[in-house]
Amino acid sequence: MTLVLSPPARGAPRALAQALLDEHPGSPADLSRQRVLLGQPAVAADLQQALREEAQARGQSGVLLPVLEPLALAAARAAGRAPASVWRSRRLLVEALQPHRGLLRQLFQEQDPWRLAEALQQLFSELDREALEPPADAAGFEARLRRGYRVRGAAPAALSQEAEVLYRLWGAWCVDLGAERPAAVLAEGLQRLLDHPGPRLEVLGLDAPDALTARWLARGLTSGRLRVWLAGRRDGEDGAGLRDWLARVQGHSDQPLPIEDAAAAPGPRSAWLDRAYASAPMPRAAAGPGLRWLEAADAEAEARLVDYLLREAWLAGSRSLAVVTEDRRLARRLRALLERSGLGLRDEIGWALSTSAAAAAFAALLDLHRHGPGYRRLLDWLQSPCSGVLADPVDAFHEQLVREGVAGGWTALQRAAAAQPALASTLEALQAALEALPAPLRPLPAGEWTGALLGLIEALPGLKAWLAADAAGQALLETLADLHEGLQGCALPLDADGIRALLDRALEAATFRPDREGRVRLLTLEQAQGLEASTVVLAGASRAQLPGAATASPFFNQAVRAELGLPDWRQRQALSLWRLRRLLDASPELLITQSADSAGEAVAVSPWIAALASVCEPPWRLDGETAARVLGPAGDSPARRASLPGRRRPAAPRVPAAQLRRRLSASAHQRLIECPYRYFGIDVLGLAPPREPDEDPDRRDFGERVHRLLQALASPQPGLPPPPPPPWQRPALLGHLEGLAEAVLAADLAQRALAQVWLENLRAALPALADWLLARGPAAVQAEVTWERDWAGWQLQGRVDRVETRASGRAVIDLKAGGLPAKRAVLAGEAVQLAHYALLEPAVERVEYLSLRGDQGPLVVEGSALQGLRETVGGRLTRRLAALERAAPRPAHGEPALCRRCELIGVCRRGEGLGL
């Protein structure tokens, strides 16, 4: 039979459909005995569509579809056995690497053997597919590499090493895999397909045959057993791919290939493209009909543009829509945007399994196993949909953990869950299942690990059923099973991190297709070779996608690849351009989009699109009108916009008397002075965020320890040495303080390395503290005293670090582990803590800040200054409280430095008012 070449404008599926229906004129056309072998599974849909349309056009009631099979699958079926799986193949390589460890360490240093095996396996499979066999000896191989690298004279040592190692490993791989070698299976299967009696085989969508397939094609074509369908032309820049194809297949046959050119008069677009991609440049011309190029400002604008164009096409009656792109990120964004309008994406590429909720949930389980039951990790699992726990109980649990400061540990977590029996039993089951896994750091044969992971899924109630009912979950189960099968019997030890790395790799490589079906097909350029649709958008037409870059393999360069007969970068580019040219002819309405900027830098346009632009003046940039529609507010309904609330006045809430909490601590007093709204938010609404249980200890905790020390000097405290009897001598006091410092920090010192720093900080402050204590003179001392006092109908409160009572009156000392406020601020009533204490207790005649830092002396206010402060701050407080009683507004006007660290910035809306 023949190779049927149709022009780019007529897709190969269309040509095949027409031919088949010509041959089966009945109604319905029964093609069910016909076999079509597909080089690319996505063309099945194109053929189906073409058959439907063609049958309809001929008045046939419909078609009983032919058997459509991907070629590789058909070959494996025909061979009756499957090639070794990827994981099996890698595992054999890892095992093969073991005996060569000495040599390998020299060459591969600390490379992860699994990664290395992956790279080698890719290379060897490629060599295999190209029907290459290891040469008879290493020297021969090295000679070929030298030719490839164009080395004249002495070869660099690295070349000889590369040659030797690859030669040895390649040989070992071929021997180990034996009949399971993919090429062996493929070759046998292909042969059987030719030998099998039955109707002629149609071959569709096979534009990049490897050497084995090319040989098979040559034989099938010349023997008449195959009919092969391709679209494209042989001349022009875009014809290089087809020229390569023909040369490749012809190279396996002495007879000329039977070729039938399906002649068709090119339409105006085709004619224009023919000229635009002609080998000789054409004079400048108008843009090709039906082609539009649009350049959006950035990735987001491009996604929105594509979404817009598709909606526009749909509303204009276009019903077969497709987006062709290599840019997965764009596709993901588009998926969400198209969901909004209900158009949705029908993805034929498949999403990486690693992007699925199922994979994330499984990862959360493994994290729990590897790093232990931290509360965040546990919540990660509980909040995942497959944990089977409802959202409300999890939230209540979360709240409780934060309230009680439970950072992790099964016992504490179980205790916290005890109030919710269902949750408690889930936790129990989880703990049991995780504890049944091998210890994370224990090296185990890889196969045992995968078995244990499969066991984990079985052990958690409901998990397997959930996964099986979810498309990604199902793919996860299959991936795990594959991994398990491939690693079965592998004796190489791995720990939890090792197996996790393999699993992650498997999840990145595996794909799944979600259950939801959209109306817009999403394809790669490779998949789009048979595409016909009423609207096609080629999105992400940048140089990075089209042609992309030569893959950076750690082995060989492009010249060596060419020397060895592997497809090289030039050939790949030719293939892509061939496919692109086909795509540009695939639809009456073809839109090309590209983003001008990515993460702040200009994106280079695809040279092949630029080549079109170089022969005409395209409407290149997104014109203002479209941009406004796509990105601007024009999409919102004007009536709705008018009904939205506009700018608001700065916040200044009034609290009705009934909701006043008439209590004022020193810190609340300070907040009231600094920003009344902050006081409202924290002290009235209670919005201060709680501390996360796993937060590291900080200066606050240090301050708390220091306060305990001070307390232990005034009165006996549990777990700390009692205060020494007076009179105190410096050396003894210092010794006592030393002991106290160690005692108050004992728990920290046992747990945190950095507590050592606290201890030394404290130690450094002790001599000054001792001197200060010795200078105090006799007094009755109390520490950590809570004072309360009624003030204009409010209850003033304060907790004082140290109170010294003498006949003359009382002195209040506040110990600061960090810096002190400026005295100016204290006297101006801006820093009110000390004044607040003075208000609480009329007998206070001296207030003092004592800093632990060596560079700051105490700050003291006493006598008339204190009296003045008491009066002014007290007077102001009385007036302010009265104002609050009258529901005076509490404006949000903290100073910028305060606002920068204030948690309430989102509540007071200060940023909104300033438009920042």
Next chain:
Amino acid sequence: MNAALDPRQSVVVAASAGTGKTWTLVSRIVRLLLDGAEPGGILALTFTRKAAAEMRARIDQRLAELARLEGAALDAALTSLGLVPTAALRERAAGLQRALLFHPWPPRLMTLHAFSQDLLQRFPVEAGVPLGFEVLEAESAACEAAWQSLLERLRPPASGAETEALQQLARQGLSETRLRALVIDFLAHRGEWWAWCAQQDPALPPLPALAAQLDRQLGLPAAREALAHLQGEAFRARCKILARQAERLGGLRYLKRDRLDALLEAPPADRLAAAREALFKSEGGPYALALTRAHQKQLSETEQAHLEQLHRELVAETEAALEAARSLQLAERTLAGATLGSAALAIYERQLRSSRKLAFADIEWYAGRLLATAGSATWVRYKLDQKIEHLLIDEFQDTSPSQWRLLLPLLEDLASEAPERGRSVFLVGDTKQSIYGFRRAEPALMAEAGEWLQSRLGAVPLQLEASRRSAPAIIDLVNAVFAEPARAEALAFRPHQTTRGSAWGWVELAVQPTLPAAAANDDETLRDPLLQPYAEDSQTRAQLEAQLVARRIEALLASRVAVDDEHGSRALGPGDILVLMRSRAQAGAFERALAERGIPFVGSSRGALLDTVEGQDLIALLRWIEAPHRALELATVLRSPLFGASDEDLLWLQAHGGWRGLRERAPEQLPSAALREAREQLTRWRARADLPVHDLLDALIDEGEIAARYEAALPPARAARVRGNLGALAQLALEADAGRYPSLGRFLFQIEQRRRREADAPDEAPPPGGGGQVRLMTIHAAKGLEAAAVFLVGTVRKEQNQTPAWWVEWPREAAAPTTWLAGVSREERDRHVHALLERQRRRSQREEWNLLYVALTRARHFLHISACAGSHLPLAGSAYEAVQQGFARLGVDLQAAGPWCYGHWGQPAIEAAAAPSAALPPLRLRLPPRSPRAAPLGVHDAAAAREGEAVHRLLQALAEGWPLTEALRDLPGPVPGSEERHRWETEARALFSAPALAGFFAAPALRAAWNELALDEDGRRLVIDRLVDDGEQLWVLDYKRLSSQDAGTAMARYGEQLRRYAARVAMLWPGRRVRAALVFTRSRDWRELPLPPPAPAPGASPAADADS
């Protein structure tokens, strides 16, 4: 100029600001291509991705131009490249662009980073980096993780050198913050550390090598001696003499007796402290001996002289010992810091290796090491796909010593065969624009490289000094400012010229605003916090300056003065204005002032995205969805424009149990529309917490009408950016976790990390002002930009004098850093540190002048310089003062009232008012979701599904008469065992021969039958298990591995699907009767499914889209 383009000649160009550096570089590349250089052999390196992208764009532009030009214009373009036009050349020029478009290996224009990364990706094995490594974005998080792991390792009861180091540092009084900084900053210097280690004697591990280096550099043996001397008996004995003499004299004024006694009693270890107490004042200097007349009378002259000498010696010895102690402490801290740092570094390396990641700094180091390793460079040359024939390097002044080390082997390689193979190097830069000292750029390398290239490649040095950018007034000011001798010398400044002779130019120096007299602190009336906000002096000052600047910008815009660009002349707009400042911390006041005046502006960098109101609100919303008990987040969301709740609503919520109270109440019980709406929306969103984060975010943005709401709520100048920001946030969610699915909690954690990272990152230029916004940025970010009008603000500022955690010195000629010292505070510095700091001070002074140079030269027409000095912000040495001096030099009378101006003003623009754009119709589309791809499986058990499939196939084989062995050949999964096969075959045979099913399988009686028949249903594929045509009717059969006892459930479950099949069959055979049945394989019988009457018209499809 043409010499710079000659491809046969290597060139080093020193190009001042605005002199067409990029033009020259691009021209040289074009010229190389025209001369027939292999495109792939051209490698142009830059230091920023932006510069690389710009270069690419310019080359494309130039090639397109050459392709378009004809006749004289083309000839002129070729002549400007130093070429003589010929017919062949014209043809080549016209076709060059197209040829390159289809060339597999175009010229490479990339950053040095990208080049290094490329190199490592191609040579991972040789370079010893993980195969398939990824670039680590969150470098600071990785450093932090290493630090945390180190702390974990040092947890008690750990012991060893690292624990000891930690204790030493703690004893030295380092705070937690300082300690962390010491380790984290060490990690940041890891490239230098590796370079240093590589230079050490391989026999000696790095830490002992460092100890030996410190011994040498700090003179530690002598220091130890000085200290030992002080602790020895001899010193004490002489102190005793001094004490005795003092006693004999009845006491000396300053040398207190108790302190001298304490000195004599102090144990050797404490003696230094005691000697300092006794002999030195607390603020530093020694006490004088101060002999009174009475004392002098008591002593003979010799005795007096002896006493004075003794005092002098003791003071000097103590001073030496104090200095020695400082050196020893410095060495101890350095070693301890390096001990912890290198331990953390080992952890960092391990962690990165296991996650297969490399940070930028690592990439550079490994690439450098790869190239520098003996033999590697040759191998790299062979193995690289594109051999480097022509190397061009842009902005060379930004090169760091480690980057220079990376470039050297490439240059060596080029130099080795340059003449015979026509290879060349082109290097361009401007040391006056070297402002990245904090990224370790070393401008002195420009001279180093120049010398190297001259000697090895015969490179020609060239200078470009004529600005193509700035008007004469601007250049006059630049020349005047840098004519000052010290500045001229530091910058090697040569007066500039400009080619823009007639362009208008205006420079003005603003008067510094005076602060209103501070209100007297009236004790009677403290500030009333309910009425009056608190304000600090310094803020007030910054605000004042910002307000003046904002007013000036307003006036400038109102003047509608004309500026030129590639589209012709037009009125100056906000997008033409840059506001430049020295540090990002200064931006707040200016942003507020511009916002208050309603001037549209854009602040610096994308980093601020997460700090925008909408960004913060959305994050709060996500945090709330993750955990609805979070009251602060709920309050934020409610108060945001999303719901616009009032403070009264918050009070209501507080009194009614928060979210739970809100959710449990019926809508009509709620006090406001905002709360009612919030209740409904939030409940719905909460239920979608398990969507992928990006999809969730997109749903929130769409359903919450966030864009419209924020546009209505924000000031207009700010509202314009909302949509862009929301889109950017959605994009951010796509990037999270490299596209993997992060849980909401993890995503929020990553976002928080990112926010911190961006807050720490150097400033980046905001997008170009095409959007008509004033751009605010730091001078660092403005590098490479230009604008019609530039405001340089805050030019009097306080020096940031923070002690870094490490001082590392890498002299330009050295192969590795020569000095490693841990940072010590002012009092702890010895003379080595002082000397080092002096060197650094000179460098940073020079860099400050460079910054001023860069800032001034951004302007095309208009330049405004302002400041607000104060008592703690001295004018002396400031940029403001330098500009003042420049004005004086230009002859401006600074005694006259300001502002002081120079230059001439432009004409106002004449412009037609733009037609208002017509309102566009919205394009709304809400389609119902499409029916699912496949009917639900019904069986979740993989083993059962496999068994079903096997029996199914065997039935097909039996029906079609082919061998049963063939049927199971390609069954997915493991090869079935013989027992399994047997079981399945038995079952299949039993079914096939079951009397109840004979009508479906008895072949001779059937007109036709199909197994596994695929049909088309509007693009979907339906597969029917078996279709039988018995002549009378068509039977659609579906096999179920069930018993007919379950028929009821099965019919309910699969009926719909079967009906779809039947309807499709009916359409294919119009007029034929179609029946459908489920075949139960367990009970080996069947049940018919009642079908609706046949469809009225052919062509209608029950499953087609309702909307299609």
